[in-house]
Amino acid sequence: MQPTVAAPESVTWKIHLDRSMWVAGVRALMLQALHPVAMQGVWQRSDFRSDPTGRLMRTAHFVAVTTYGSPAEADALGERVRRVHRRLSFTDPATGDRHRVDRRDLLVWVHCAEISSYLETAHRAGVALTVGERDRYVDEQSHTATYVGLSRQDVPRDVAGLRRYLTSVRPSLRVTPEARQAVRFLLWPKVPDHLSWLAPLKPLWFPVGALAYATLPAWARRAYGVLPQVPDAAATASLRALRTALNRVPERYYNLVFDEATVRSAQEARRRLLEAGYSIENGSGAMRARTLFQTPSTRFAHAPASVAGKAGGPDGSAGSVESTHR
Numbered sequence: 001m002q003p004t005v006a007a008p009e010s011v012t013w014k015i016h017l018d019r020s021m022w023v024a025g026v027r028a029l030m031l032q033a034l035h036p037v038a039m040q041g042v043w044q045r046s047d048f049r050s051d052p053t054g055r056l057m058r059t060a061h062f063v064a065v066t067t068y069g070s071p072a073e074a075d076a077l078g079e080r081v082r083r084v085h086r087r088l089s090f091t092d093p094a095t096g097d098r099h100r101v102d103r104r105d106l107l108v109w110v111h112c113a114e115i116s117s118y119l120e121t122a123h124r125a126g127v128a129l130t131v132g133e134r135d136r137y138v139d140e141q142s143h144t145a146t147y148v149g150l151s152r153q154d155v156p157r158d159v160a161g162l163r164r165y166l167t168s169v170r171p172s173l174r175v176t177p178e179a180r181q182a183v184r185f186l187l188w189p190k191v192p193d194h195l196s197w198l199a200p201l202k203p204l205w206f207p208v209g210a211l212a213y214a215t216l217p218a219w220a221r222r223a224y225g226v227l228p229q230v231p232d233a234a235a236t237a238s239l240r241a242l243r244t245a246l247n248r249v250p251e252r253y254y255n256l257v258f259d260e261a262t263v264r265s266a267q268e269a270r271r272r273l274l275e276a277g278y279s280i281e282n283g284s285g286a287m288r289a290r291t292l293f294q295t296p297s298t299r300f301a302h303a304p305a306s307v308a309g310k311a312g313g314p315d316g317s318a319g320s321v322e323s324t325h326r
Contacts, residue, residue, distance in 0.1 A: 020125035026212035078147030
């Protein structure tokens with residue numbers, strides 16, 4: 001049995017274990033809020049307003065388990081998510097229509113907003129990705145969509161398909177009062193009780209939220225109008241600086257902000273990978289520090305579980321994931 005859902009040599013691993021994912025996760029929530037029907041589902045049927053940090057932590061746990069959790073662990077989590085969603089519905093105040101939370105087009109929107117945010121943020125933060133790797137990431141993530149009840153055929157399988165989808169849905173996106181309020185929550189979230197000891201450090205969160213906002217498509221920032229416009233080049237430079245700073249945080253402190261279940265999943269994944277014949281390439285740190293695993297020599301000819309090559313990015317030829325969505 002494979003030790004983790006995504007292998008250490010996958011593009012999913014390369015992106016999801018990068019510390020720029022803090023910004024990417026918040027950006028995804030801000031982008032998702034622009035779908036007026038999906039936003040109503042969140043507003044009416046979740047605890048987002050009382051615990052926006054909790055929602056982010058749950059998203060982080062889902063990403064973690066569907067990346068380096070065991071296949072059985074990810075299947076069980078997916079079943080729980082689908083079971084909860086099946087029971088929930090909400091009313092669109094604009095039309096009076098009732099909608100299921102697990103309506104297919106809403107799930108597709110949430111999926112695409114997430115993966116485009118993860119890929120765009122990693123790309124701009126300086127994660128080296130070739131054009132082929134970017135396509136592979138979108139394809140790999142089509143498997144993740146199955147955990148929420150979609151099929152791989154329901155979602156884009158490459159960057160071009162992702163761009164086409166974002167372009168097609170753009171006319172239906174707009175800023176509602178709930179969406180604007182959600183952005184304000186994410187810029188200055190409530191600190192949950194179990195992280196109350198971090199309350200004095202709350203001002204350190206603002207750069208994360210502000211960069212998530214600054215890396216949204218320009219049309220979205222103009223529509224929200226919550227923060228002043230920042231030139232894209234300045235946002236990218238700031239994002240890279242934040243990533244560098246986060247990479248210097250010792251692992252024992254960095255892991256304190258995650259739920260215990262998320263950290264435990266990482267520890268169990270490390271154990272399974274070592275038992276499967278992987279070896280640690282860069283020391284004994286935990287996986288959230290982007291530990292590099294060397295692939296078992298019996299399965300792979302190349303050594304590091306990272307992919308080299310000419311990178312697409314702000315300085316390369318790949319361009320923005322959302323270049324037709326700005």
